[in-house]
Amino acid sequence: MIKCLLHSIVFLLFTSTILAQIDSVKVQREYVTKQLRAGEEITIDGELSDLAWDNISWDTDFTVFDPNNGETPSQSTKFKILYDQKFLYVGIRCYDSIPAKIEKRLARRDNFSGDWIEINIDSYNDKRTGFSFNVSAAGVKGDEFISQNGDFWDASWNPIWYTAAQIDDKGWTAEMKIPFSQLKFGEQEEQIWGLQLNRRFFRAEERSLWQPVSLDAPGWVSEFGVLRGLMNIQPQKQLEIQPFLVNQYDAYPSQAGNPFRDGNDYILNAGLDAKIGLTNDLTLDLTVNPDFGQVDADPGAIALDGFQIFFEERRPFFIENKNIFDYEFADGNDNIFYSRRIGRSPQGFATTTPEEFIDEPTNSTILGAAKFSGKTKNGWSLGLLESVTGKMYADIEDVAGNKRSELVEPLTNYIVGRVQKDFNERNSFIGGIFTATNRNITDNLDFLRSDAYTGGFDFKHNWKNRDYYVEGNIVGSHVKGSADAIARTQRSITHLFQRVDAGHVSVDESRTSLTGTGGKIELGKAGGGNWRYDGGLIWRSPELELNDIGFLRQADEIKQTASISRLFLKPTNFYRRANMELNQYTTYDFEGNYNRIQYQFEGFINYKNNWWTEVGAAHKPRIFSNTVLRGGPRWRWSEENFWYLFFGSDSRKKLSFTLGYVNSQAAEKNFSLARYVFRLYYQPFDAFNLSISSEYEENPNKTQYVTETNFNGNARYITGNIDQKTFSTSIRFNYSINPNLSIQYYGEPFISRGKYTDFNYVNNPIAEELSERVRLFSENQISKSTDTDNYLIDEDLNGVIDYQIEDPNFSYVQFRSNLVLRWEYIPGSEIFLVWSQGVVGAGDPSDTLGRNLDRQILGQKKDNTFLLKATYRFIL
Incomplete structure (x- = not known):
């Protein structure tokens, strides 16, 4: 505990030497909007051809946010904002010197692919939260609720609003019509809101902003400019009702004599x-x-701790x-x-x-x-x-x-x-x-x-x-x-x-x-x-x-933490951005036991060509756990070192990938981890994309907890040498017929197999040497029952079985998939047609992962669900 407090005191002393810096000065831009004149209308077609747009001037002078922060963008952008009593209208011109190379990728809502422009509005003017409306050059809309000063963007927020985009010989244009009912603000004579516009110029992977923001800014919303001129608009109370109807048919392998598994079920549901x-x-x-029938299934997972x-x-x-x-x-x-x-x-x-x-x-x-x-x-x-x-x-x-x-x-x-x-x-x-x-x-x-x-x-x-x-x-x-x-x-x-x-x-x-x-x-x-x-x-x-x-x-834990990081924000001929971080933590329990200390380094670099590398390493010289023996004594792990390396190609390309490797090694080979990661993204044409994410993991451990039993009136904690291998692959594809009609697939097989050998019992759980922590059973002490597959233990070698251990070997297999047709036939109202498949079972632990994949997933009859869901949103 004393060491924990010393770490905190040193850190606070270091901090106090920095806090005397002088406040920086931020120049906050303002945009003053105008109200539509009586009889004027704006049609949302992306063309900016309505005469109403002529009544207000353009605002321009965007600056680069990333990578060359503060410089003039390679392509200019300008915008106008008008309003009436119910809507905010935004018109945007994104110039492009080579219109044929504008990236117009079709995708589902909130995909944010290709060239796009977004407007962020802090209508609360609280400098922490905001509303984001985004449209791509292909006309795909995106919307997010911003909170925690930009640390959290909630893409599940789906307001009703209207947008369109068009490509022409100067670049591309966009129009937005945002109902005030979808924003939140108080009743005032003049509304003063935070405002930001953010453009992604895809070819150069360049982000440019209307309100300049430094890369070292402490947040996002707090750095917005100001929108003025919204006079006497009345807050719009939102009233939306969305009933839904679901028809569901389940088909699955029948079980003879089981009245609950006769092969099919039909469900009609409404809400x-x-x-x-x-x-x-x-x-x-x-x-x-x-x-929640159209929601993706949870990924496969298994926890042995x-x-x-x-x-x-x-x-x-x-x-x-x-x-x-x-x-x-x-x-x-x-x-x-x-x-x-x-x-x-x-x-x-x-x-x-x-x-x-x-x-x-x-x-x-x-x-x-x-x-x-x-x-x-x-x-x-x-x-x-x-x-x-x-x-x-x-x-x-x-x-x-x-x-x-x-x-x-x-x-x-x-x-x-x-x-x-x-x-x-x-x-x-x-x-x-x-x-x-x-x-x-x-x-x-x-x-x-x-x-x-x-x-x-x-x-x-x-x-x-x-x-x-x-x-x-x-x-x-x-x-x-x-x-x-x-x-x-x-x-x-x-x-x-x-x-x-x-x-x-x-x-x-x-x-x-x-x-x-x-x-x-x-x-x-x-x-x-x-x-x-x-x-x-x-x-x-x-x-x-x-x-x-x-x-x-x-x-029952007390934890001290500290970290320091260095950012490299100015691009060079080698990289666009990079950072390094050192962190440290220690833990204690409330009895005062000093349980853990860890030192870790992490680094990231985004190269000039948009490839990237991420690397990290950690040293854990002290690892004690109160939970490993599930109520038994405090346990000591051998000291551990781990490192990881990930690198990937330019994610803007039609074909991109990520490769990763994680390695952990404990002293005396107490345990280890080797994880291989492969991710692939492929978009052969604008309307279709495919992604694959695969992981393979080997995680052997000489002292994996098995069970607690009794020996001569004393608790006996049994561990074993586990050879655990896990494989999972998630596959997703999306085909967008248009921004409001798409077909999406998600599927994931998951297999984890564990085989135990070299059973042992805990001797001195906090000994420094592994050989003193546990004692291996000899061949004369352990045998396997031919009747029950249990392991029989004659620990004192007197010819009498002292206790038994159930065979802990396992092979867990799961497959989940969803194929969804989604049609937003009018804004806010949708039809879902869903086909789900699933199978969960136990494979043969003696088989390889490949055989279990073939027998338990590919060769197994699956449960099938067919679901038709329709919603209609009434706006009153």
Whole structure:
């Protein structure tokens, strides 16, 4: 702990010597718009031929953002902005000296391919959030909600607006018509908004901006220019209702005698989404019986360390305005709100006999959800989400036709409330969050927590033109349930209170609640010049529990972090941009055990020809873990070194690729990792693109945890030498018939195989030498049963079997695919035709990955789903 504090003190002293720099001066450009005259109209055809455009002058003088920051662009750009009481109109002229070489790639919405132009609007004028509207030379639209001063761009935001583009002998032109109902602003005589225009000139991979921004700027939205002249426009309350209808047919291999697997099912489903503008600042989103059938399947994954796997949210209702509800309080994926908990797989299980068949639900039904969110002109960001998931039952039927049901997931209510307030001229904010999970627990599900509450407070302060910052947060959790539920929580891998050598935690079987805290404090330099640095402290107390509606991998940890990086922003004849970073961290538990230290170097270079290289290396001289033995004593890994190297070609080309290699080696060959990565992107013509991403991994480990057993009244922790190989490939293609009609395919086979040899038991878990940490079983001590395939252990060689180990070999196989026809037949209304395939199973661990791929995926009958979904968005 003392070493941790010394690191932080040294870092703060270093920081204090830098903070006396003089503020830089930023010249902020202004554009003054005009209102359309009575009777004037603008037709959105991309031609800029309407007479109304003649009533306002062009604004030009763009400057290069990247690569030659501050220079004059190789191609000029100019624009005009007009408005009426309901719409903002934008006309743009992108000059090109060789119009025939304009890159006009067709793609789905939000693809951002080829030449494009975008306008960013900070209608809140908070210098942290904005709305982005993008159109390519091919007429493909893109739109994103910008938050965290440009650190997060949410492409799931799909407002209704209108755009078109045309190519002519001078280059290309674009028009946009943006309803004020899709923007958020307060009621004022004159609206003053942040404004930026950003052009991508594809051939030179050049970005040029209307408002100049330095490459060393601390953010994006805070650097915008100003849009003035919007006089007496009335905020437009949004009211949209979008019902949907889904026809679904499932076909799968039938199972003889199984009434739940007769070969096919038909489902007719309907639901409703609505968006109601309570004010122009605040919106209420509603969903009733939502359908996510067209959403991509999760990628294949397997975890041998016992921890839960984090999956990205893909469901549109929960993605939109995610930034308001987000509360990443520490590092990694730890978050107070993890929306994948809503609609999760049922946590209960049914008891059956060998004569019974069972049909278990894969997900909990979301009966309804409501989300109130937005930001006021006074700088208040507000969010309130409530969702109810229904009771879920497993249906059971025996061979005689007798039926029954067992509850596997209770009726559950989730609430998330979030608030933030900007102040100090938008350079600072404070905020808070509250969540509640309440379950209607019945006797057979009393192992689940009945109630879970979390709360948090966060803040951030920027100064010196936002070049420097200090931020922090604190969170608290309180969970309640039966004694069984809380005992399970204490024993879960997140907590492991049963650790045999832990003096500061222990399992209390009588407890019915737990209360914990966590948080983070960080100070750093985010902009200005070529140097960046930060340092901080993170903690998670032993009783912190967030996994009812949040995500927490491991509690009981104190972590010190520090990093420093050097940016090379001025292009040379060799590179366009480069950076290097050094970082270090140490970890402790709340008993004071010094568990880990790591030093890491990372570097990146983008060459003059747009090829690139990324390299990194790390040294871990000290690695102790409280979780490896799943409640056993603290474990020591041999010291580790790892490095990686990735390089890739110019992503603008019709054919581009990435090759990567990751290598990790522990001392005494305790464990190792070799990962090979190959990614290919191919666009043979403008309307079609194909991408392939493959990974192959070998991950042997001489001390992979297998199980805990008992030997002469003492706990015995068994590990083994695992030879694990994993292969996955994701394949995607998109064919765009036009910007509103496309066909997309996604497919991914995933195979992971693990074979165990050289079983051993833990002798001295914190010994420096591997040979002292574990003892190998001799040939006389271990044999394999011919009846059960279990390993039989006669540890004391007295001729009597002391204990058995189940064969841990595995081969996990998964295949998921989606073929989607998407047609946006009018703005905001869509038809989806989906064909999904899937298979999950167990292969033969003695087979190679190739044989398992052939037998379990290519040669296996798959589950098929055919789905037709239609939506219509009513704008009232």
